[in-house]
Amino acid sequence: MSIRAEPRGADRKPVEPAEVIPDNNRRPAVGPARIAMNDEDILQRGQEIIRKEVAAANMVLETLSPAFTSAVRLIADATGRVAVTGIGKAGLIGAKIAATLSSTGTPAYTLHPAEAIHGDLGMVLPQDVVLALTNSGQTEELVRALEALRRHGCRIVLLTGRSESRCSRLADVVLSYGQVEEACPLGLAPSSSTAAMLVLGDAVALTVLLLKDFTPEQYARFHPGGELGRSLMKVEEIMRQGPACPVAHRDGTVSDYNRAIRDAGKASPLRGSGAVAVVDDERRLVGFFTDGDLRRLIERTSHPASCRLGEVMTANPRFARLGDYVVDAAKLMRRHRIDELPVVDGERRCVGLIDIQDLFAAGFSVFDVD
Known part of the structure; x- marks a missing residue:
């Protein structure tokens, strides 16, 4: 007598697939273009975005105050380094400003606010000057980091879109470029505000360069590689x-x-x-x-x-x-x-x-x- 084994589940009925109800309001997170725009429309949109960012830069120029002088002198006279800090896009702009400072005779480094309050404050010396970037001035991680840095004895320069905020109350010098209209069509992604930060940060860094009488020869020593370094080699x-x-x-x-x-x-x-x-x-x-x-x-x-x-x-x-x-x-x-x-x-x-x-x-x- 032989017994034939049936495969497991052979006696079960096949499961019918569940009915999928389409959601016409749901759009994919990424994918091909969905809005029909001709070449002229695309060009006009690009020009509009650039105009908004240029307007933000002009606002920086128009609102520049004596606080700028105080910020420049504070950084130029620092006996320590410059700790540049910010969250998100502001932090990325800060990294560029730190690089500009370092390459033009002012040693600088980046400090992430969240990492700062979890141990990285140990890299900061009391004689360091903090350059903080925030559009709103209300970012919780940055507020907590600035509170700790102030207790540590650091002087603080704040680049912000709001002169009255939690961060501004912790700063020694506040450089406010005002509330700018974001160039982002949704009004959400930092764009005009980061352009304003970059313009203002560059103005600080490059004016410090002038105050220190930084020379092309010194610049070449910090850029020994590539065409730039070779162009200034003796x-x-x-x-x-x-x-x-x-x-x-x-x-x-x-x-x-x-x-x-x-x-x-x-x-x-x-x-x-x-x-x-x-x-x-x-x-x-x-x-x-x-x-x-x-x-x-x-x-x-x-x-x-x-x-x-x-x-x-x-x-x-x-x-x-x-x-x-x-x-x-x-x-x-x-x-x-x-x-x-x-x-x-x-x-x-x-x-x-x-x-x-x-x-x-x-x-x-x-x-x-x-």
């Missing part, structure tokens, strides 16, 4: 100097040229240069002798090694001075199709040499310089 930062700079006396011979090239090549991390700076007794630059000069000399004499450098060098060569920008030196090299350029001080003493390899190593190309 020749002394990349030139070969000391033992790596090939120099020979004008009374020396071509044999001395070969020796100088060899010795400098051993001291340079890059391939040795093919040129030497020819100098006088005071190490003042009087000429330049290159491997090209050597090739031409070999073509016209049978004993080039014994020729005096002062007689075969290129007199009055082109050069860069200490303090010149590398980009200008690169332009000079490209214009005159040369691979090496001596560098002199104020007394025209040779202090270094730039080889085209040094430009490449620093990210420059004489072919890319305008």
